[in-house]
Amino acid sequence: MKWGMVIDLTKCMRCHGCVAACRVEHFLPLRITWVKLIAYETDEGGVLDVTTFPVRCNQCKEAPCVDVCPTGASKQRADGIVEIEADKCIGCRYCVIACPYQNRTFLSKDKDPGYFPGYPQTRFEIKGKKLYPHQRGTTTKCNFCAEKIDYGLANGLTVGIDRDATPACVNTCQARALTFGDLDDPNSNISRLIVERKGLQLQQILGTDPSVYYVDGKIGGKDNKAPESAMTGSHIQHLSSVEARAKKVFPGSKKN
Amino acid sequence: MQARRQWITTHEWMVQPTAQTEWIEGQGILIWMAEVFSALGMGLYLVSLFLNNWWGMLAGWFIIVLLKLPFHFFYLGRPWRFWRAIPPFTNAWKTSWIARGMFFTSVFAGLAMIQLITTYLLDHNMVAESLVPGVLLLDWAMRILAGFFALLTGIYCGFVMSYCKAIPFWNTGLLPIVFVIMGLADGLALIMGVGLITGGVDFHAIEVASQWALIINAILITTYLINASYQSATAEYSVMQLIMGKAAKAFWIGVILLGIAVPLTISLLSIFVLEFSPVLMILAVISHTIGAFALKYCVLKVGIYRPIISRVPVY
Numbered sequence: 001m002k003w004g005m006v007i008d009l010t011k012c013m014r015c016h017g018c019v020a021a022c023r024v025e026h027f028l029p030l031r032i033t034w035v036k037l038i039a040y041e042t043d044e045g046g047v048l049d050v051t052t053f054p055v056r057c058n059q060c061k062e063a064p065c066v067d068v069c070p071t072g073a074s075k076q077r078a079d080g081i082v083e084i085e086a087d088k089c090i091g092c093r094y095c096v097i098a099c100p101y102q103n104r105t106f107l108s109k110d111k112d113p114g115y116f117p118g119y120p121q122t123r124f125e126i127k128g129k130k131l132y133p134h135q136r137g138t139t140t141k142c143n144f145c146a147e148k149i150d151y152g153l154a155n156g157l158t159v160g161i162d163r164d165a166t167p168a169c170v171n172t173c174q175a176r177a178l179t180f181g182d183l184d185d186p187n188s189n190i191s192r193l194i195v196e197r198k199g200l201q202l203q204q205i206l207g208t209d210p211s212v213y214y215v216d217g218k219i220g221g222k223d224n225k226a227p228e229s230a231m232t233g234s235h236i237q238h239l240s241s242v243e244a245r246a247k248k249v250f251p252g253s254k255k256n
Numbered sequence: 257m258q259a260r261r262q263w264i265t266t267h268e269w270m271v272q273p274t275a276q277t278e279w280i281e282g283q284g285i286l287i288w289m290a291e292v293f294s295a296l297g298m299g300l301y302l303v304s305l306f307l308n309n310w311w312g313m314l315a316g317w318f319i320i321v322l323l324k325l326p327f328h329f330f331y332l333g334r335p336w337r338f339w340r341a342i343p344p345f346t347n348a349w350k351t352s353w354i355a356r357g358m359f360f361t362s363v364f365a366g367l368a369m370i371q372l373i374t375t376y377l378l379d380h381n382m383v384a385e386s387l388v389p390g391v392l393l394l395d396w397a398m399r400i401l402a403g404f405f406a407l408l409t410g411i412y413c414g415f416v417m418s419y420c421k422a423i424p425f426w427n428t429g430l431l432p433i434v435f436v437i438m439g440l441a442d443g444l445a446l447i448m449g450v451g452l453i454t455g456g457v458d459f460h461a462i463e464v465a466s467q468w469a470l471i472i473n474a475i476l477i478t479t480y481l482i483n484a485s486y487q488s489a490t491a492e493y494s495v496m497q498l499i500m501g502k503a504a505k506a507f508w509i510g511v512i513l514l515g516i517a518v519p520l521t522i523s524l525l526s527i528f529v530l531e532f533s534p535v536l537m538i539l540a541v542i543s544h545t546i547g548a549f550a551l552k553y554c555v556l557k558v559g560i561y562r563p564i565i566s567r568v569p570v571y
Contacts, residue, residue, distance in 0.1 A: 070341035070355035072348040091333015093278045100422030137333030206421045
């Protein structure tokens with residue numbers, strides 16, 4: 001089995017819930033985020049649009065970060081998850097350089113000033129550091145909440161369905177834009193999504209074969225766009241123009 | 257306030273071509289230094305080996321062991337774990353150029369030290385008559401092996417970078433060749449400096465070799481840039497940054513003027529004069545060494561990632 005994730009860009013509403021959930025789940029140091037949101041604007045013939053891409057480690061099947069690691073600290077599990085053994089990492093940052101997606105972060109002292117810089121650690125912080133002892137001077141990244149997956153499998157739970165066996169970002173996503181499951185199972189939710197909605201991997205040209213796929217009306221073709229009736233107020237960012245978006249938000253406004 | 261909140265807000269990071277910073281900014285300066293000393297040490301050792309100049313070989317060995325390695329060491333986030341990268345033929349060794357490089361450098365340091373000792377003993381007749389054939393054989397074996405590992409030490413730095421597919425400007429087989437040839441030219445310049453202090457160096461022969469090395473370098477760098485500009489839009493963007501962007505001053509003044517034009521001019525002038533001017537020679541050595549620093553700075557500085565969002569089609 002190979003774990004993977006599908007991110008439905010027509011549903012993502014840029015709430016940063018996944019970013020926050022990941023930070024809390026892993027007690028991430030103050031200036032580290034494993035999940036990031038990229039936003040960019042496009043202007044196609046006067047039609048302005050904003051698109052956001054939630055990004056995290058792609059757990060590539062041909063991971064350059066694993067290949068370049070000089071100590072074997074970065075390695076790939078049988079289920080495809082790329083993990084870092086912090087005790088082996090020497091902090092050379094070759095993996096940070098080699099990652100085409102820039103989803104690895106070197107945990108330097110300035111990125112870990114404590115949750116309340118200048119104050120003693122809270123009990124929450126102390127507990128967090130015991131649970132997730134992120135080591136300064138090493139590299140960190142998203143691990144698809146591997147510990148939750150392992151726990152779930154050991155306890156007979158279904159990964160991607162049961163909350164205790166599903167990554168925190170997927171559990172938290174209120175727009176249900178994230179789907180997690182087994183890429184090797186052709187009948188799994190994500191395999192079907194990838195086929196039906198023409199899932200796209202980032203930077204396919206590099207041959208890294210990421211386990212994170214994106215589906216979007218614009219990427220997969222116009223046919224794949226979510227019907228307007230299915231959109232909530234949160235989804236209007238993906239309407240085709242700023243003007244249309246403004247009309248949705250302020251239907252009675254004279255400025256429209 | 258905006259800067260402090262930056263890591264939790266939505267941003268346009270990696271949408272446009274984004275330059276790598278880990279190996280050139282902040283603590284990354286140590287990597288730049290280590291890269292430069294790799295080339296200088298390798299070049300000086302190999303040139304000295306060819307010219308049989310013991311002091312040059314010693315200086316090359318010192319540059320690698322006392323400058324390159326410490327800069328690498330202090331760059332590491334967990335320096336005292338450095339030994340984990342050295343064992344050869346592990347799984348990591350099969351694919352990681354840093355692991356290979358650590359091994360090459362360590363082996364070079366050991367072999368070259370033995371070679372320096374045997375050469376010194378033979379040169380100063382400090383070996384008993386009966387042992388001379390054996391020590392001579394050992395000396396030659398060490399020269400061949402140390403020279404080979406010196407070359408590997410110089411070339412692996414190029415492969416470390418050229419392996420990165422994400423940075424198209426680096427991702428070419430020409431990069432290790434550029435680094436090695438530039439390193440040899442650096443070695444030719446430094447051996448003149450060594451010769452000025454210790455004597456016993458044929459300056460005329462070195463000047464001729466230096467001219468060719470510099471001309472080959474100029475051709476290689478031009479080929480590299482032309483090749484990169486055809487490779488992809490991101491690599492072309494890197495070239496533009498190099499010739500008229502943020503690295504332009506370092507490139508034109510450091511690499512082209514000081515690294516190639518000034519030493520080449522001084523070298524060509526030497527054709528027309530019988531006596532070598534020590535002042536001009538020192539100027540050439542300093543100028544060339546600045547060029548070596550500038551070359552590595554430029555290559556690291558314009559290491560720009562391919563943007564990750566495929567919907568920005570031009571890259």
